[in-house]
Amino acid sequence: MDQIILQVINGLDKGSAYALIALGLTLIFGTLGVVNFAHGALFLIGAFCAVTLQRILNISAQTVDPTKTDFLGNPAVIKTPYVELWFGPEMGAAIIDWSVPLAVLFAIPIMVAIGVIMERGLIKHFYNRPHADQILVTFGLAIVLQNIIKQFYGASQISTPSPEVFRGSFDFGVLLGYEANAIIYPYWRMIYFAFSVGIISAIFAFLRFTTFGMVVRAGMADRETVGLLGINIDKRFTIMFGIAAAVAGVAGVMYAPINSPSYTMGMDFLVISFVVVVVGGMGSLPGAVLAGFLLGIVESFASLNEVKSILPGIDQIIIYLIAIIILLTRPRGLMGKRGVMED
Amino acid sequence: MSRLIMNRRGLLKSGAAVGAGLAMPTVFAGSAAAQSYTNEPTGASVTLGFNVPQSGPYADEGADELRAYELAVEHLNGEGDGGMMNTFSSKALSGSGILGKKVEYVTGDTQTKSDAARASARSMIEKDGAVMITGGSSSGVAVAVQALCQEAGVIFMAGLTHSNDTTGKDKKANGFRHFFNSYMSGAALAPVLNNAYGADRKAYHLTADYNWGYTTEQAVRESTEAMGWETVAAVKTPLTQTDFSSYITPVLNSGADVLVLNHYGANMVNSLTNAVQFGLREAQANGKNFEIVVPLYSRLMAKGAGSNVAGIFGSTNWHWSLSDEGSKAFVQSFGTKYGFPPSQAAHTCYVQALLYADACERAGTFNPCGVVEALEGFEFDGMGNGPTLYRAGDHQCFKDVLVVKGKENPENEFDLLEIVEVTPAAQVTYPVDHPQFAGGELGDCNPGA
Numbered sequence: 001m002d003q004i005i006l007q008v009i010n011g012l013d014k015g016s017a018y019a020l021i022a023l024g025l026t027l028i029f030g031t032l033g034v035v036n037f038a039h040g041a042l043f044l045i046g047a048f049c050a051v052t053l054q055r056i057l058n059i060s061a062q063t064v065d066p067t068k069t070d071f072l073g074n075p076a077v078i079k080t081p082y083v084e085l086w087f088g089p090e091m092g093a094a095i096i097d098w099s100v101p102l103a104v105l106f107a108i109p110i111m112v113a114i115g116v117i118m119e120r121g122l123i124k125h126f127y128n129r130p131h132a133d134q135i136l137v138t139f140g141l142a143i144v145l146q147n148i149i150k151q152f153y154g155a156s157q158i159s160t161p162s163p164e165v166f167r168g169s170f171d172f173g174v175l176l177g178y179e180a181n182a183i184i185y186p187y188w189r190m191i192y193f194a195f196s197v198g199i200i201s202a203i204f205a206f207l208r209f210t211t212f213g214m215v216v217r218a219g220m221a222d223r224e225t226v227g228l229l230g231i232n233i234d235k236r237f238t239i240m241f242g243i244a245a246a247v248a249g250v251a252g253v254m255y256a257p258i259n260s261p262s263y264t265m266g267m268d269f270l271v272i273s274f275v276v277v278v279v280g281g282m283g284s285l286p287g288a289v290l291a292g293f294l295l296g297i298v299e300s301f302a303s304l305n306e307v308k309s310i311l312p313g314i315d316q317i318i319i320y321l322i323a324i325i326i327l328l329t330r331p332r333g334l335m336g337k338r339g340v341m342e343d
Numbered sequence: 344m345s346r347l348i349m350n351r352r353g354l355l356k357s358g359a360a361v362g363a364g365l366a367m368p369t370v371f372a373g374s375a376a377a378q379s380y381t382n383e384p385t386g387a388s389v390t391l392g393f394n395v396p397q398s399g400p401y402a403d404e405g406a407d408e409l410r411a412y413e414l415a416v417e418h419l420n421g422e423g424d425g426g427m428m429n430t431f432s433s434k435a436l437s438g439s440g441i442l443g444k445k446v447e448y449v450t451g452d453t454q455t456k457s458d459a460a461r462a463s464a465r466s467m468i469e470k471d472g473a474v475m476i477t478g479g480s481s482s483g484v485a486v487a488v489q490a491l492c493q494e495a496g497v498i499f500m501a502g503l504t505h506s507n508d509t510t511g512k513d514k515k516a517n518g519f520r521h522f523f524n525s526y527m528s529g530a531a532l533a534p535v536l537n538n539a540y541g542a543d544r545k546a547y548h549l550t551a552d553y554n555w556g557y558t559t560e561q562a563v564r565e566s567t568e569a570m571g572w573e574t575v576a577a578v579k580t581p582l583t584q585t586d587f588s589s590y591i592t593p594v595l596n597s598g599a600d601v602l603v604l605n606h607y608g609a610n611m612v613n614s615l616t617n618a619v620q621f622g623l624r625e626a627q628a629n630g631k632n633f634e635i636v637v638p639l640y641s642r643l644m645a646k647g648a649g650s651n652v653a654g655i656f657g658s659t660n661w662h663w664s665l666s667d668e669g670s671k672a673f674v675q676s677f678g679t680k681y682g683f684p685p686s687q688a689a690h691t692c693y694v695q696a697l698l699y700a701d702a703c704e705r706a707g708t709f710n711p712c713g714v715v716e717a718l719e720g721f722e723f724d725g726m727g728n729g730p731t732l733y734r735a736g737d738h739q740c741f742k743d744v745l746v747v748k749g750k751e752n753p754e755n756e757f758d759l760l761e762i763v764e765v766t767p768a769a770q771v772t773y774p775v776d777h778p779q780f781a782g783g784e785l786g787d788c789n790p791g792a
Contacts, residue, residue, distance in 0.1 A: 006592045014586055071663060071757060072678045155402035157612045159649025169622035181595050181627070186620040189588070258620070259585055259613045260647045264400060268585050303589035305578055315589075316581045 002173060002182045007300040009172070013189040015296025016196035020251035021269055022276040022288035023200060024244035030220045030283040031237045034123055035131050037138040040270030041145040042245045045114060046252025047261035048149055049107035051158050054099040057083055098163045100257055107249045115245025119238050142266065150263040162188040162257035188257050195254050199247060200289055206243075207285070216240055220283070275323050281336025291334055295319050380710045381496035381791030382474045389444040389709060391416070391696070392473030394464050394488060395502065397452040400609055401480040403643055404688045408478050408502055409450060410681055411689035415696035418676070419446045426676035427697060430669040430725035435704035442703055453479055457487035464488045468495050474709050475500060477695050480688060482506030482555045489518035496791015498711050500695035503660075503688040505607075505639055507558040510739035511780035516788040517711055519718055519738045521698065522691045523771070525555070526779050528638045528658040529562030531744040531766035533570050535656060540601065540634055542571035547599035549590055549614060551606050552579040559605040561779060563638050567603075575599045580610070587614040591621050600628040603636045611637060612647040619651040640747055642686050645759040652749030652759065659745045661690040661727050662762055670727040684757050694726045698733075715788040729768070736775035737785060741768045 021043055028036045060079035068076035084092030095102070122141065126134045161167070166187040173182030207213035219226045219233040226233045252261075259265070276295055280287030301307060302318035314321075326333065384390070393412045396405035417423040421438030428436050440446050449471040451463025460479065467473040476492050477500035479485050485504035492499035493515040501509060501520040505528070510520050536544075546567060550556040556579070564574050575598050580590050591614070594602055602623060606614045618624075618635055626633040640657035663674050663684035673693060677685040685693070698718065706713035719735035728742035747760040773780070 002596065003593065007589060010589045010592060014588070068754075070755070071684045072675060076755075150402070155398075155400060156404075156643050157609055157647030159616075159647055159651075161649055167620075168625070169620070181622075184595070184622050184626075186622070188620065258616075260616060260649070262400065262609060262647075264609075265585070268583075300589040305576060305593060308578070316583075 002178050003304065005172070005176070006183050006185075007304060008297055009183075009185055011297025011300035012293060013193045013296070014300060015293035016193045017251060017255055017269065017292075018273055018276045018296055019289045019292025020196050020199060021248055021273040022280065022292050023203060023285060024248040024251075025273055025277050026280070026283060026285050026288040027203070027240055027244040027247075029277070030285065031216060031240045032119070032123070032127065034126065035134050035138070036123070037135050037270065037274075038118065038142040038145065039138075039244075039248055040266035040268075040273065041142040042111065042114070042248035042266075043252040043255075043269055044146060044149060044261070044263065044266030046107050046111060046249030047160075047256045047265060048153060048252075049110055049249060050100050050103040050160050050253045050256040051153060051261055053103040053106045054096070054160055057081065057096045057099050061085060100160060100162055100253065103253045103256075104250050107253045108246050111246040111249030112242040114249075115242035116238055118245070119241040123241070124234075124238075142270070146263050146266055153263065155263060157260035157262040159260050160256040162191075166191060166257075192254050192258065196251070199250065203243075203247065204285070212236065212239075272319060275319055279323050279326050279333055281333030283337060284333065284335040287333055287335030294334075295322060298322055378792045379790070380712075382468065382472045383792070384444055384472075384474060384709055387444060388447045389441055390471055390473050391446060391448045391699075392451060392464065392467035392471065392476040393448055393478050393692075394451040394453050394460060394467065394476050395478040395692075396455045396480050396484075397450070399453075399455040401455050404480045404503065404641070404686065405453070405478075407643070407686045407689040408480070408692040411677065411685060411693035412448065412478070412696055414677055414680060415693045415700075416446050416448055419697070419700050423680070424672075424676050427669050427673050427693065427726055430672050431697060431701070432724040433701050433705070435701050436697065441700045442707070442709065446700070449473060453481075453484050453488075455481050455484060457483050460484040460488050461491050464491055465495070468492075468497055473497065475699055475714075477699070478502040478692060479504060482509055483553065485509045485518075485520075486513040486554075489513065489515050493517045493786070493789055496711060496789045498699060498714050500699050502692050502695070505559070506555040507562065507779050508554060508783075510737045511558075512782035514737050514783055514785050516715060516738075516786045519695070519698075519733065519740075521695050521733075521740045523658075523660045523742075523744050524739065525558040525562040525638070526773055526777070527562075527744050527771035528559065529564075529566035530771045530773075531658050531746050531764075532563065532636070532638060532656065533566035534766075534770075535746045535764055536567065536572075536601075536636065537570045539656065540631075544572045544601050544631075544634075545575045545599045545629065546572050546601045546603050547575055547594050547597050548577040548603045548605055549587070549594075550577060550579050551582055551610050553582050555607065556605045558779065559638050560603075563603055563605065563636075565779070572601070580606070580614070582610065584610065585613055587617040588621070590614070591617050591623070594618075594623065595621075595626055595628065595633075598629070600631050601634045601636060603638065605638060607639055607641070608644060609647075611639075611644050615648050615655070616651050624654075640749075640760060641688070642757070642759055643688075645749060646756070653751045655749045656763065657747055657749075657760075659747050659760065660687045662687065662745055662747065662760060663757070664762065665727060665745075667725075667727060667729070669725040673727060690727060697726070698723070711790050712788040729765075731768070734775070737780065741772050743768050744771050 025039045060081045062077050064075050065078045066075045070076045083095050169184040169186045171184050276291045280291030302315040395408040418426045449467050453460035464476045475498045479502040482504040485501045489499045499518040507525045548560050550560040604614050623633050637657040640659045645652045702714045702717035706717040718733050721733045724730045731742035744766045746764040748763045750761045
């Protein structure tokens with residue numbers, strides 16, 4: 001039983017990342033009708049916003065300490081971050097320690113700007129082109145973006161830890177009457193899950209309860225009619241692209257402490273996120289979220305030794321197996337609507 | 344008087360023969376009349392092929408390998424401070440190239456993919472005339488390129504490859520490995536783990552689901568079980584896995600009190616980070632502190648895992664903090680040129696380049712069979728690992744192995760690992776026919792052409 005609880009929790013946090021990326025993908029597909037293969041790269045850029053802020057905060061004043069030597073035997077250069085010089089050692093160290101949460105604020109304007117530039121500069125030229133063209137151009141863009149990241153930051157992973165206070169684990173087992181260490185879960189992953197739920201709720205509330213959201217939903221249902229009513233739906237859709245980019249970006253920022261970012265992480269998530277979108281139903285926001293969490297949980301269970309001893313290798317194919325089963329039984333996905341990508 | 348009679352069958356036979364001849368790669372057809380071996384250098388220079396990952400997940404390691412090769416070429420051509428040529432026990436190299444020919448080089452990108460690595464190696468041999476291929480950061484690539492070099496008739500000086508199979512079941516006469524292997528990691532680590540954690544331990548292995556993972560798991564299991572440890576589970580993890588949480592969570596309830604991560608590269612960084620996140624470092628099991636072991640460490644990867652490596656044991660081929668004259672000379676040379684200390688990948692590649700050049704000088708030829716003869720059974724020192732033997736039976740170097748531990752309080756960004764023990768070569772030496780290296784034949788050297 002404890003293993004079941006543990007894998008459900010595991011799946012929820014893994015599903016959080018899938019759901020956040022899939023939500024952004026669906027927002028873009030639902031509003032602009034564009035299949036955006038560069039969305040994983042936006043997640044990647046978000047994670048590297050965290051790396052960048054960490055590096056900015058660590059920009060240091062350098063002094064030579066003649067009592068110490070470096071690896072070549074020369075007098076050692078001692079680096080003291082400017083934030084520690086400006087705000088004092090304790091405050092400065094705390095600011096550096098909290099670089100990832102701070103990077104959420106740092107990333108939002110950057111990601112919105114990147115999203116808007118991407119949409120206005122490239123993707124709008126492909127609105128009326130076949131989906132195959134959109135996939136090719138956005139996939140190409142993703143490769144360009146990830147190689148730009150590699151050029152600046154290298155190919156190795158970069159450690160981006162969470163604040164010290166969140167580095168431990170919470171013992172759920174004791175809370176539920178199990179013995180110690182039976183069900184433990186890292187604080188930061190719990191925060192990631194709560195953060196995802198918050199972002200997803202905010203997006204749904206924005207679309208449901210604001211006039212802007214109402215117009216966007218109307219545009220998603222019938223773009224032409226909304227346009228005939230004199231509403232500039234293109235402008236709103238551009239803003240939605242920026243919002244979707246920001247969602248992917250902050251998902252990447254908060255994911256950075258879970259797995260040290262490297263330039264390939266966008267592609268790692270992209271393929272699986274598309275499966276999530278297809279399983280959830282193309283264009284369906286609740287479908288994307290539901291499928292994200294569902295596939296996250298299923299994937300976690302497939303990794304259990306007990307499951308793998310019966311079905312060796314199932315952990316590597318389970319997501320695609322589920323996709324095949326759902327598409328065979330529900331061709332439009334879990335919550336897909338008639339007419340979407342069926343022409 | 345004979346008459347040429349060409350019937351349909353004859354035409355087909357002739358066509359097939361001509362077609363086969365045309366289809367044969369130029370390197371295998373060669374110009375036998377002009378050359379006695381593949382890519383025999385005839386001008387004033389000799390070309391070496393550096394086949395390293397320039398893209399893909401090991402690109403940083405590949406970049407460091409390339410830096411080391413460029414430094415080696417400088418030193419061979421008499422430029423720079425000479426580096427390890429000054430400390431190398433063999434004095435055949437004089438800084439005037441190899442056999443009087445200036446050393447030039449071409450590079451290829453392995454992408455850490457066997458097919459891409461073979462394609463780039465083939466291109467360097469066929470188009471650029473490389474007489475030796477060296478480099479790489481993966482055993483899959485090493486085995487694939489080694490086999491190609493054997494067929495083509497050029498020498499392969501392996502880069503970073505740790506699987507037993509490179510000099511085990513997949514060994515080839517034209518291939519040589521300076522880097523240590525999985526068996527040596529297990530043999531070096533086991534006594535240190537025994538001293539640190541005791542003989543009554545239960546281990547849980549997470550193993551990357553490919554060749555290197557299997558040989559490392561087998562080596563560590565056999566070494567630790569021999570001293571009394573029990574293996575409670577060994578779970579394969581997909582090579583493409585990025586989040587290991589679902590593999591880590593069952594560990595604490597498995598009855599194990601040690602987690603062995605047979606992972607390298609991004610797998611290692613992620614699985615170790617995840618294990619620490621899940622509190623394994625602070626956990627207790629069977630009345631003991633829970634421990635984590637990483638059999639193969641790399642400084643570049645330790646950097647990716649950050650403070651999570653602190654206190655965790657592993658093994659490594661070489662470390663820049665070694666204080667022998669050879670290591671100091673290399674670190675000085677590399678550090679002065681590039682501004683940071685070399686990685687173990689850079690070290691093994693630099694040494695391989697020098698060893699090849701030295702073997703050519705001693706053999707008096709670039710002919711692969713002459714080079715093989717010069718390297719087989721060659722004993723040397725001054726290259727950073729103490730007295731070393733290139734064993735004739737399998738073309739594996741036998742030298743000291745370093746057991747290291749993630750540093751608790753690093754003083755700078757390079758100060759990530761500390762050397763716990765220098766395991767003597769005798770302790771990691773095994774017979775050629777050891778079961779972990781069973782199968783495969785070294786065969787005969789192939790000069791090609």
